Amino acid sequence: MACTFYEPAHVAIEQWFGGRQGRPLGVLTLLAGLSATIFIPLTQRLVEDLGWRARRSRWGAVTFTVIGSLVLLVVRDRPREEARAEHVDLRGMYEAMAAGLRRTTRVFWLISAAYFLGLTATFLMLCYQVAYLQDLGFPAGRVAAAIGDTGVISLPGRFSIPVLGDHVRPPLLVTAIFAFPAISALLLFEAGEWWRSTCTSPCSERCCP
Numbered sequence: 624m625a626c627t628f629y630e631p632a633h634v635a636i637e638q639w640f641g642g643r644q645g646r647p648l649g650v651l652t653l654l655a656g657l658s659a660t661i662f663i664p665l666t667q668r669l670v671e672d673l674g675w676r677a678r679r680s681r682w683g684a685v686t687f688t689v690i691g692s693l694v695l696l697v698v699r700d701r702p703r704e705e706a707r708a709e710h711v712d713l714r715g716m717y718e719a720m721a722a723g724l725r726r727t728t729r730v731f732w733l734i735s736a737a738y739f740l741g742l743t744a745t746f747l748m749l750c751y752q753v754a755y756l757q758d759l760g761f762p763a764g765r766v767a768a769a770i771g772d773t774g775v776i777s778l779p780g781r782f783s784i785p786v787l788g789d790h791v792r793p794p795l796l797v798t799a800i801f802a803f804p805a806i807s808a809l810l811l812f813e814a815g816e817w818w819r820s821t822c823t824s825p826c827s828e829r830c831c832p
Contacts, residue, residue, distance in 0.1 A: 629655075635698060648785035656781045659774030667767035734797075741801045748808065 629651070636647045669678040756766045788796060 643789055645786040645789035648788070649782040652781035652785060653778055656774040656778045660771045663771040663774075664764070664767045667763055671764070737797075737801065741804075744808070745804055 632651055633648070636644050636651065640647050666678060666682070669681070673681070753763075753766055753770065756769075757763060761769075784796060784800065
Protein backbone atom coordinates (compact mmCIF):
# COMPACT_ATOMS: atom_id res chain seq x y z
CA MET A 624 0.00 0.00 0.00
CA ALA A 625 2.86 2.38 0.83
CA CYS A 626 4.32 1.78 -2.65
CA THR A 627 1.12 2.77 -4.48
CA PHE A 628 -0.80 5.09 -2.15
CA TYR A 629 0.02 8.64 -0.99
CA GLU A 630 3.68 8.14 -0.08
CA PRO A 631 5.23 8.13 -3.59
CA ALA A 632 2.91 10.95 -4.66
CA HIS A 633 4.06 13.02 -1.67
CA VAL A 634 7.68 12.41 -2.62
CA ALA A 635 7.02 13.55 -6.18
CA ILE A 636 5.22 16.69 -4.96
CA GLU A 637 8.05 17.52 -2.54
CA GLN A 638 10.62 17.22 -5.32
CA TRP A 639 8.68 19.31 -7.82
CA PHE A 640 7.17 22.04 -5.64
CA GLY A 641 9.69 22.50 -2.84
CA GLY A 642 8.61 24.45 0.26
CA ARG A 643 5.03 25.51 -0.49
CA GLN A 644 3.22 22.27 -1.14
CA GLY A 645 -0.23 23.10 0.25
CA ARG A 646 -2.05 23.59 -3.05
CA PRO A 647 -0.66 20.52 -4.90
CA LEU A 648 -1.30 18.36 -1.81
CA GLY A 649 -4.83 19.75 -1.72
CA VAL A 650 -5.42 18.83 -5.37
CA LEU A 651 -4.04 15.34 -4.72
CA THR A 652 -6.33 14.65 -1.78
CA LEU A 653 -9.26 16.26 -3.62
CA LEU A 654 -8.90 13.81 -6.49
CA ALA A 655 -8.53 10.96 -4.00
CA GLY A 656 -11.89 11.86 -2.50
CA LEU A 657 -13.54 11.81 -5.92
CA SER A 658 -11.95 8.46 -6.69
CA ALA A 659 -13.64 6.92 -3.64
CA THR A 660 -17.03 8.17 -4.84
CA ILE A 661 -16.49 6.59 -8.25
CA PHE A 662 -14.59 3.39 -7.58
CA ILE A 663 -16.13 2.04 -4.36
CA PRO A 664 -19.63 1.61 -5.89
CA LEU A 665 -18.06 0.47 -9.17
CA THR A 666 -15.98 -2.13 -7.36
CA GLN A 667 -19.06 -3.48 -5.58
CA ARG A 668 -20.87 -3.76 -8.90
CA LEU A 669 -17.95 -5.67 -10.41
CA VAL A 670 -17.86 -8.00 -7.39
CA GLU A 671 -21.54 -8.80 -7.91
CA ASP A 672 -21.05 -9.41 -11.64
CA LEU A 673 -17.63 -11.10 -11.73
CA GLY A 674 -16.78 -12.22 -8.20
CA TRP A 675 -14.09 -10.76 -5.97
CA ARG A 676 -11.18 -12.77 -7.47
CA ALA A 677 -11.86 -11.68 -11.05
CA ARG A 678 -12.50 -8.13 -9.87
CA ARG A 679 -9.14 -7.94 -8.07
CA SER A 680 -7.22 -9.31 -11.05
CA ARG A 681 -8.87 -6.85 -13.45
CA TRP A 682 -8.33 -3.85 -11.15
CA GLY A 683 -4.70 -4.92 -10.74
CA ALA A 684 -4.20 -5.05 -14.50
CA VAL A 685 -5.88 -1.66 -15.00
CA THR A 686 -3.86 -0.06 -12.21
CA PHE A 687 -0.57 -1.48 -13.50
CA THR A 688 -1.27 -0.37 -17.07
CA VAL A 689 -2.60 3.13 -16.35
CA ILE A 690 -0.31 4.12 -13.47
CA GLY A 691 2.74 2.47 -15.00
CA SER A 692 2.22 4.31 -18.29
CA LEU A 693 1.73 7.67 -16.57
CA VAL A 694 4.83 7.22 -14.44
CA LEU A 695 7.01 6.25 -17.39
CA LEU A 696 5.70 8.92 -19.77
CA VAL A 697 4.83 11.90 -17.53
CA VAL A 698 6.53 11.86 -14.13
CA ARG A 699 10.10 13.12 -14.09
CA ASP A 700 12.39 12.64 -11.12
CA ARG A 701 14.45 15.44 -9.61
CA PRO A 702 16.76 13.50 -7.28
CA ARG A 703 18.60 14.99 -4.35
CA GLU A 704 22.36 15.39 -4.44
CA GLU A 705 23.02 12.13 -2.59
CA ALA A 706 21.13 10.25 -5.28
CA ARG A 707 23.41 11.61 -8.02
CA ALA A 708 26.42 9.69 -6.74
CA GLU A 709 27.71 6.87 -8.93
CA HIS A 710 27.84 4.47 -5.98
CA VAL A 711 25.29 4.51 -3.18
CA ASP A 712 26.74 3.78 0.26
CA LEU A 713 23.87 1.79 1.76
CA ARG A 714 25.73 1.10 4.99
CA GLY A 715 26.49 4.76 5.48
CA MET A 716 22.87 5.64 4.66
CA TYR A 717 21.47 3.28 7.30
CA GLU A 718 24.04 4.42 9.83
CA ALA A 719 22.97 8.01 9.22
CA MET A 720 19.31 7.00 9.70
CA ALA A 721 20.16 5.26 12.98
CA ALA A 722 22.13 8.30 14.11
CA GLY A 723 19.15 10.49 13.30
CA LEU A 724 16.89 8.32 15.44
CA ARG A 725 19.31 8.63 18.33
CA ARG A 726 19.07 12.43 18.09
CA THR A 727 15.27 12.50 18.14
CA THR A 728 13.42 14.22 20.96
CA ARG A 729 10.42 13.20 23.03
CA VAL A 730 8.20 15.28 20.73
CA PHE A 731 9.11 13.08 17.74
CA TRP A 732 8.10 9.90 19.55
CA LEU A 733 4.89 11.44 20.87
CA ILE A 734 3.88 12.52 17.35
CA SER A 735 4.75 9.07 15.97
CA ALA A 736 2.71 7.37 18.69
CA ALA A 737 -0.24 9.72 18.10
CA TYR A 738 -0.28 8.97 14.37
CA PHE A 739 0.06 5.22 14.94
CA LEU A 740 -2.75 5.05 17.49
CA GLY A 741 -5.00 7.53 15.68
CA LEU A 742 -4.73 5.85 12.28
CA THR A 743 -5.04 2.38 13.81
CA ALA A 744 -8.33 3.34 15.45
CA THR A 745 -9.59 5.07 12.32
CA PHE A 746 -8.81 2.23 9.93
CA LEU A 747 -10.23 -0.36 12.31
CA MET A 748 -13.59 1.43 12.13
CA LEU A 749 -13.31 1.78 8.35
CA CYS A 750 -12.41 -1.90 8.00
CA TYR A 751 -15.54 -3.11 9.77
CA GLN A 752 -18.09 -0.52 8.65
CA VAL A 753 -19.18 -2.47 5.55
CA ALA A 754 -19.78 -5.71 7.45
CA TYR A 755 -21.45 -3.77 10.28
CA LEU A 756 -23.94 -2.07 7.98
CA GLN A 757 -24.66 -5.31 6.15
CA ASP A 758 -25.34 -7.05 9.47
CA LEU A 759 -27.92 -4.34 10.17
CA GLY A 760 -29.73 -5.31 6.97
CA PHE A 761 -28.46 -2.79 4.44
CA PRO A 762 -27.83 -4.24 0.95
CA ALA A 763 -24.19 -4.32 -0.18
CA GLY A 764 -24.89 -1.99 -3.09
CA ARG A 765 -26.40 0.70 -0.88
CA VAL A 766 -23.53 0.35 1.59
CA ALA A 767 -20.98 0.85 -1.17
CA ALA A 768 -22.87 3.90 -2.48
CA ALA A 769 -23.06 5.43 1.01
CA ILE A 770 -19.35 4.92 1.63
CA GLY A 771 -18.62 6.37 -1.80
CA ASP A 772 -20.62 9.46 -0.82
CA THR A 773 -18.18 10.07 2.02
CA GLY A 774 -15.61 10.92 -0.65
CA VAL A 775 -17.75 13.85 -1.81
CA ILE A 776 -18.47 14.92 1.77
CA SER A 777 -14.75 15.00 2.52
CA LEU A 778 -13.82 17.20 -0.47
CA PRO A 779 -13.86 20.59 1.33
CA GLY A 780 -11.61 19.30 4.09
CA ARG A 781 -9.34 17.45 1.69
CA PHE A 782 -8.58 20.65 -0.20
CA SER A 783 -8.68 23.27 2.56
CA ILE A 784 -6.58 21.51 5.21
CA PRO A 785 -3.42 21.13 3.07
CA VAL A 786 -3.79 24.73 1.88
CA LEU A 787 -4.19 25.90 5.48
CA GLY A 788 -0.93 24.08 6.21
CA ASP A 789 0.90 26.96 4.51
CA HIS A 790 -0.68 29.50 6.89
CA VAL A 791 -1.60 27.72 10.15
CA ARG A 792 0.76 26.07 12.59
CA PRO A 793 0.90 22.31 11.88
CA PRO A 794 0.29 21.29 15.54
CA LEU A 795 -3.09 23.03 15.48
CA LEU A 796 -4.12 21.31 12.25
CA VAL A 797 -2.96 17.88 13.43
CA THR A 798 -4.84 18.32 16.70
CA ALA A 799 -8.04 19.23 14.86
CA ILE A 800 -7.64 16.35 12.39
CA PHE A 801 -7.44 13.80 15.20
CA ALA A 802 -10.01 15.50 17.43
CA PHE A 803 -12.89 15.34 14.94
CA PRO A 804 -12.83 11.56 14.31
CA ALA A 805 -12.33 10.96 18.05
CA ILE A 806 -15.42 13.02 18.88
CA SER A 807 -17.36 11.29 16.10
CA ALA A 808 -16.44 7.86 17.46
CA LEU A 809 -17.61 8.85 20.93
CA LEU A 810 -20.89 10.21 19.58
CA LEU A 811 -21.46 6.89 17.83
CA PHE A 812 -22.20 5.28 21.20
CA GLU A 813 -25.04 7.75 21.77
CA ALA A 814 -26.51 7.48 18.26
CA GLY A 815 -30.20 6.67 18.10
CA GLU A 816 -31.36 3.29 16.83
CA TRP A 817 -34.44 4.38 14.86
CA TRP A 818 -32.74 3.79 11.54
CA ARG A 819 -31.80 0.22 12.50
CA SER A 820 -35.42 -0.74 13.05
CA THR A 821 -36.29 0.34 9.50
CA CYS A 822 -33.94 -2.26 8.02
CA THR A 823 -34.86 -5.53 9.66
CA SER A 824 -34.44 -7.40 6.37
CA PRO A 825 -31.87 -7.05 3.57
CA CYS A 826 -34.34 -5.11 1.44
CA SER A 827 -37.42 -4.12 3.37
CA GLU A 828 -39.93 -1.61 2.04
CA ARG A 829 -38.58 1.24 4.17
CA CYS A 830 -34.96 0.36 3.61
CA CYS A 831 -35.11 0.08 -0.18
CA PRO A 832 -37.83 2.38 -1.48
